[in-house]
Amino acid sequence: MAGILSGSICPDGKTFIFPAFYFLSILICLSLYSYKKLFIFLILGLVFCSGYLLIQTRLSSDLPLHHISNYLDTKKIKLTGRVISFKKHHKIKYSTIVLIQSIETIGDTKKKATGKIILNIYGLSKTGPEFGDIIIFESSIKSIRNFMNPGAFDYQRFLKLKGIYGTAYSDTKKIKILTQPDQVNVFLKLIRKIEDLRTRYYDFISIHAKDSKSSTIIASLVTGKKEIISQDLRDLFSKAGISHLLAISGLHLSIVSLLFFNLFYRILSFSPSLTNSGRAKKIAGILSIFPLTGYAVFSGFSPSTQRAFIMIIVLLFSFVSEKEKDIVSSLSVAGIIILTLDPAALFSISFQLSFMAVIFIVAGVSVLKKYFLLQKTSVIAKMGLMLCITLFASLGTFPLTAHYFNIVSIIALLSNVIFIPVIGFIILPLGLISFVCFSFSPVFSILIINVCIQILSVSISILNFIISIPFSWSRVATLQWYEIAAIYLVFILIFLSLKGRKKLLPFIVFIIFLLVIVSFSTDRFQNSSNSNLKITIIDVGQGNSALIQTPEGKTILVDGGGFSDASSFDTGKFIVAPFLWQKGIWSLDYVILTHPESDHLNGLIFILANFAVQTLIKNHDRKNSESYVNLMRLCKKVNIRIWTPSTRADQLNLGPIKLIFYESPNEKFSYGYNNNSLVFKLIYNKFSMLFPGDILNNREKNLSNNTDINLDSNILLSPHHGSTTSSTKVFLDKIKPGIVIISCGRHNRYGFPHDKVLKRYKKFGIQIFRTDTDGAIFISSDGKHFSTKTHMVK
Template identity: 25%
Template sequence: MRTHILVFAVGIGLLQQQPMLPESAWAWALLPGAAFAFLLLRTRSNGLITIGKVLFAVVFLAAGFFWAAAFAQWRLADVLPHEWEGRDIQLIGVVAELPQVNERNVRFAFDVEQVLTEDAIVPARISLAWYDARGKRFKAEAAPPQIRAGERWRITTRLKRPHGSVNPHGFDFEQWALERNIRASGYVRENDGNVRLDEMVNRPAYQVERLRQEVREQFIQALPGHVYTGVLVALAVGDQRAIPREQWQIFTRTGINHLMSISGLHVTMISGLIFALVYWLWRRSHYLTLRLPARKAAAAAGLTVALGYALLAGFAIPAQRTVYMLAVVAIALWLGRSTSVTAVLSWALLAVVVLDPWAVLSPGFWLSFGAIAIIMLVSAGRIGRTHWLIGWARVQWAITLSLIPPLLAMFQQVSMVSPVANAIAIPLVSLMVVPLTLLGTLPLLDFMLMPAHWLLSICMAAMQWMSDLPEAVWSQHAPPAWTVAAAMAGIFWLMLPGGLGLGWGLGPRLTTGFPARWLGLVALLPMFLALPPKPASGELWLTVLDVGQGLAVVARTENHTLLYDTGPGFSAEADSGSRTIVPFLRAEGVKHLDAMIVTHADLDHSGGALSVLEAVPVGWVVSSLNEDHPIQLAASNKQQCRAGQSWRWDGVRFDMLHPSEQNYNNPRLKTNALSCVLKITTTHGSVLLPADIDKKSEYKLLADKGDALASTVLVAPHHGSKTSSTSEFVSRVNPRLVIFTVGYRNRFGHPKKEVVERYQALGSRLLRSDTDGAVVLRFADKSIAVETGRALKHRYWQDIPG
């Protein structure tokens, strides 16, 4: 059965790679297939039995595939029609989850109970943001009302379908929204009809979310102004957004980020403590033991506490996996049957993927189940007795080594200090901080939070020191899929019975076992040595990233990389630099930028610059910014962009066409008019990057640099605004390809219809970041190869804008 469960999970994973969903009618073929396989298994012929087993495995593979397809069909059917995007819709519903508060808004999930607007169709669960009256930072007179989980509200909203940026190596928001059943997102419109209707809705799910909110508020009140309050909140209720970005960077660099969320380890520890306590107390009562064995009572108590903790923490995948595993063990104890560790893990796997078919797309799924599988591989069925400390060290070493391939594949970085950091943090956090924190959730025991915070501060001091080490993290390119598979096979071979097969004294050496286990290390090498492709001499690889309403372009030659603009900033904790640009550069193997051009001060072009400067070495920064701008202050080597600047990298020419000295001397010019305009020229074609120049700037360019404007590719000025792309400019550039960098349903209405028509009249091919995602251009072989993000990795859940 374990093999069939694994095959079922593989079928679910296979469905999640499909560009479109299959016809449900094909699922009926499972019934005759299963019946035929069963008949073959009942025969006495070994050959037919083997065929029956193979066919039965195929049936389970198909069952997983169509189970996931059915889930997807059902969830995708609950959709916001295109015609109702951006229109006022009045709703009645319930705040469904723990609200998230930042400096700009309150964001919350909303279960729709009633649609009051006539003929409107709205999905059952949506995500809403409630901004202050001016869309700025909260002010007492303009802040939205206090939102609490479980409250019923009548509100007026404007919604749009789930739509996210699509970039190579980027986060897939649409997949994330589908898994969480968020089928539309939007904001609450300022309206006198927005009112809280009545008392709390007392459904179990809402009560849990309300309890999570109360615990969070209790922690904030008990620890006002304390540095690590957010970490304790995350350990108690799973609200990881309470942790500042600077602290997350420390956790990531030291490899202990799994401890700062509700991990399976925490759930297991708490469950184990309750099991031991109940077992010890129960055995001391003859009355109780005569009615129920102490082991069964302790198992039931441990499972109940584990489930309660997991629910309080938001029921993330690691917590789910642990609860299901503990449930299998508890059921076996109640039935008086023994069960193997692999069976426990298999049934937990089945429960996770059956209830959440999209779990296979989550990094937590692979890291959680993978870590348990490795522990089983190096611990179960080994000959000889080993000191507990040596056994623990062997397990830690095995987990650290085995997680390198998936971590490099998913995040392109691995903590080098992780073994030491975890050796300190695991006992301190799991055995001391977490129990004290959970005790602190009780109203009369909130004083326990102070010692929990004190212990956490000690831990964090050590983590800060290790994080600051120059070689704390190994970062590299995203390894090809085949190298990750080879590395995992090599680690499996390395971990086979006989210790680690390296003779490093981690356990008793066995005289028998699998030979030449050291060859497993050789299988790791391709992951580091198989470098990503790069441009040849004279070639240009240009990636126009999808950053929503903003601009970020990465230009690469054979030995140099330039970043042109850095996309928008979203909040104090997030921007395009940290979310999109830095992950892209790391995955592509770009370890430093030779130059970064910040064309002008507008936030949609400069918002990610500080994050890039913090994460990636930058040779020089070119901009039109004032000297006192934060980006200028952060840059070590900087200069103004000026018309006439020119340089050549690897046979590719870069020319700055605007602004001129005259533009800088005109104080009446707006920031857009000072945009750094760059042209990149190769023997295969050219590209013009005009940022946000306006009509006057275009006319100035036509007068001063008219002969230099003709380009094969044009990134449309000012996102296709009507204040730019004049007929004269469009005709002189005469691009074969035009790219509009615009946000989905942006409030400016970019690109404007009349602007689009001007380019269409020239016969230019038009691409848009909101519909096509990132645009990848390769100038080579006297031509330009064009690929788009949504075409490169299309999945069935990706929305096609109407």
Template identity: 30%
Template sequence: MERPLLLPLLAFIGGLVVAGLADISLSARFLLPLLAVSLVAAFGARSLPFHAALFILIFLLGNLSLQPYLHPELSPSHVANVDSSQSIVMEGVVVSRPEMTDKGCRLLVQSERLVEADSDMPLTGKLLLFIDGGVGDILTGDLVRCRVRTRIPRKYGLPGEFDYPRYLAYRDIFATGFVASGDDIILMGRGVAYPLQRRIDAVARDLGRFMDTVVSPPENGILKALLLGERGGVAEGLEDAYARSGVNHILSISGFHVGIIALFLFHLLFMATRCSEFLMLHLNLRRTLLLFTLPVLVFYLFLSGAAPATARSVLTITVYVIALALQRETDPINSLLLAALVILGLHPPAIFDLSFQLSFLAIWGILVFAPLFTHPFAGKIGGVAEKGLLFLGVSVAATLVTLIPVAYYFHRVSLTGLVSNFIIVPLMGYGAVVIGFSALPFVYLAPSLAKFLLIGAAFLVRLSDWVIINLARIPVGTFIHPDRIDLFLFYSALGVFTFVSLRRLRYGGAALLAGALVVHLFCLPDTGAGKLRISFLSVGQGDATLIRFPGGKTMLVDGGGNARGGGSDVGERLVAPALWKMGISAIDYLVLTHPHPDHCQGLVFVAKNFRVREFWEGSEGGGYPEYSVLKEILAARHVTTRTVNAASQPFVIDGVRIEPLAPLQQSAEGGDDPSNVNNGSLVLRLVAGSTSVLFTGDIGAVTEAELLRRDATVQCTVLKVAHHGSRFSSSRPFLAAAAPRYAVISAGYGNSFHLPAPETVANLVRNGITVFRTDLDGTIEMSCEPHGRVVGIAATAGHFD
């Protein structure tokens, strides 16, 4: 067979996909019968029964290999089974290098025992600790003790949401914890485990500190990312610029970096040994020297933190080099298939790792399509121009072949990658990486030379940053929104084009599948067109609602955020991906009910990355930092700002009437007192025929009473419950006047405010109101016809299964 590994690889991947995506678990009792059938079929006269039995056997092995990650049998002493309602004191061994972030530090600890007042109890399982601040000199293999409150990872329940719990499960992590400060991590013993890795981590720490003394920010952060795998020092804005320019991959130590270093080492060794006539006569110098690069690459793997992407890259190069050394066939596609099979055999969940998918797709595209782009010019140009054309062909091939997966996972497409790769790869890859890597051994041998080399690498990084910052200003496309069907069609087209040998069938089949992909992406009608659709987004302890009007206009009411300010960017992490997944690239009306962070924070990212036509607010927001940044962005982008209050006339959008009910004009100056700001929330009543939805922001009983005193029309079909279900809102007189059929409460799961209040929920239920909660149900979707008939209101299915 021309591709002997294709069948087993497809079978193994098929079993993994069925287990991971369809959640179908097969039984291990079929394993021995299938093995027996395969052995018998191997001695048969026909190959088809053997191949069929082998395919099913490997398919079953793939399915079984993923089940321990999806349905683990955790012992009673596992840290995931600890009562999370109260903090515990635990001891454990650090099993990987502390990972610095812009918010603090992540520390992965293998639990060993639970420390109690009277006695200690055994504790098992990995615990991922989030620490506010650094952890000093704690490294891999150290025994640590800390007080921590554990937490079971849980999805929010959003369209397009990254499945973080499963991502952790694939790394054998089923519980996380938070530690207030690095000072709360007590070092109980140095290097009690993994002594070799601890020594290597200490070397990496010293190298990083040396870089900090030689190179200033932000270049030092990028150099440490390129050379040591430490991305925590990369400035947030700069990392976003690299992502928008389509070259974020350059900041991770992946196959590209490892390949460049391997090539650099090979040429260095070749130049040092080619002068020896003895070596040239007695050895196949090229193959031998390739083998000598492997120990250095393995050491560099551990020096850079042994990240999965780096490990896969080193393994792929190792497979290829060993095949060369054994004088086996080194067909690039077969080598790629072998590497994929070895990696998935060692770590089956890697198939769902985005870096694995994109790395192999990029290499696949380069091997298959780059020759098609460059072949017509081969031998006709020559010199630097031909090499430049080859590089451009490689960049085009890698970009095009990853376009659909990137759009699926990141919901954005940056074609500027064609330009930025052409500039950044030579500057950063062949320049900064090679020069910086050359400096590392001289940190100990000749520090002055190391400084000189690092300054040169930093200069190239500075040039790269300047290019990226300017390229990042080019708008990022959001014109395609692929789903799993599109991914299947894309992979099928690529597979047919690569592996079908008959030319006519290869081109015809690939064209047919590509046409089906285009039709599915762009030509299918929107099933929700002509309806009013409201999505109450589950964004944790915050508030965000997307309204899609019958004519296609959009309104986003609030954007979620951290109630106490700071924390991760909810707009970037939750709100924007949900909007992109739903095909939203522009917001016609951006509405802020009031400027508290849990309503305003997420709007900052939205305002920066979406086209916004109008901004509505009830009053000026005072001194809240997020609000000030939001207004600056809106002003810079020349967005029309409108103050809306009870005196404003109703608005009509695509036949839907928007009635402003609050705040009163005189309540515009709420000051910084939280109750005043809450009671000054913008209240809107949305009316579509016989159906109405009342948005109440965070108003309390004072504003509710004022609305009733003014005889404001608060009757509604759906009530967006005020202040996340606080007991100081949703008073009985107000609920009696509103008389909703449905109520939606936006709250974070297990939030520290203990919202919604039990008495508020009980009061709603007592009034015969159907209650939906984002903390328990995820995103709530509602749709109705323009005349008002409610088509449906329900929680998004499957998010918390």
């Protein structure tokens, strides 16, 4: 672990690690003859170097010239590749991973190529590509892009660790399959049969189940297709602290192995010789591996399933070899195997959560043993043990869930106690039985599915009731590394105290004290810097979103970004909210919606639902869209005040900060959603910035011709993302900005910002910042002077 972490943080290439590797190897050989006490330390050093090298092979940028990364963000090219993954089904498409073999550019010859990409396939067809197929398709390859904001998830690195460097799009009818029937070997036939069964069972449930939410849970538990579960259902389970039940994990594999172990053991128990010799349990343990392997492969054998599978297999072998009491060694062996096969697993959230849960369970049970709390074998005692195990796992994982998901479930213990038996020991076995029966006895399978749906419907209703209880769950700001370390050190302190090991306690208390000082000093630094006005233009891709923080502590969010209504990507959930939580913000005094178009509105729905928002400021426009209706319904539900500035002018005073809203068309004289945008100017003594929304040239002309208003500003947020229909000469001449900030998506289909507009800005001597190249843009002002910085350092 130390080697992998070091290799990830401090990449070195070949200058240091290879000489160290060879030097240690020589010393190990010498120590066998003379200094045997140093042997173990030298071995640890060699293991460290191995971990360093393993992760470097994943993160290395020394890719061959014919690698697919050299053809990113270009025009369409013809690609040939092999499908190497199962399909992931989404609403209007499915995706798979393709290993590229060759490319052919227009008017060029065929070239060898290598590298993995994600291929998104639209359209339904029974003749679509399957696992192992060689396919030809045309597509431009889009590079993997991060949203460049502080604390944002590094999606590019996440996929790079998997060896994936781009994404492509195609229609199923435009994909040509080259694989011939005689080229499909036995292994491919088996894999395809499994994939076909998964898809047919998923379709079977989708057709016959009336309750879509419950049916997706059943399909996910049996087939591993967790991508089909709706975001609302995921959020519900997260708030209840049982989101781990929706994905195939160690819990599910443990339950499957336990069920089959008991089945095989009961059958073998009919033989007295096997029972008396103790071989019945060992044979049952070995036999359990086969159905466990079948379930793991059938469920898609995802990375999390692979890690859980390795862990269970190691534990089964330790049981068979009568070393089941040495759980720490078994856990260590599983970790070594997992990290050797996939060093990037160390950075996987599921890996961290799984191992932390097991470590806390082992430590907690050892404390119970010390105080003789495991001596009783009654039903009540066993129930108490299960309750304690759930508590230990919840305690071990809550700092990580708070860090990664910004949520703490107070009722997680209760939810796990209720729903682990329901989903693990009722729904999962029944789902597997329905799968076995659906091909030859569909009526019986449907009957079982309906029973599961009834149970799950009641369970979902109970969950909705539980999370509605005040303080049952809470959103939290992102925990920093030193805060997580302090929490785990407190747990270690308690554990050592209960175990009677007091030698290290003073040292641990001292480290905790230092971490608390770091935490408070960081908070003081942030608070002391609040004497300045802070404005952050957030990188939300093709859209707008900005955060204003006043010297007196007021927070204002202007728009929330958003993709089209057909997109499943929630800008508010995955970009804006994590940015706010990373800054320690969980309440907003004002949210301003400049106009109800998707690229400004859609991200606000999650924000209003998960942050304490006092007031929503919007224009007169209403839109008959699902997003706008949901936004208004949400305001009413959580009692958010709605304020609409007057059509002539209105002003919001926030201490030394003023927001002046300029004239906007009223309901009778609408010029369209973009032109009706709220236009406001932020003034802080001598500093000013204009937020014009997505207004077009005719609205710019009306504002420029109005002699009663002063548009002059230091900074301009580019209207309509730098389109040719905005940023007219007369408008720029009226504002006289020194800086313009363009919020736009990289390589967006609209071609924003347009070259003509960029030339116009340069002609006016305006300095240009862009979120697609600079990432988030930070503005700070004391009212006299201001500074501008970017997330991406040039």
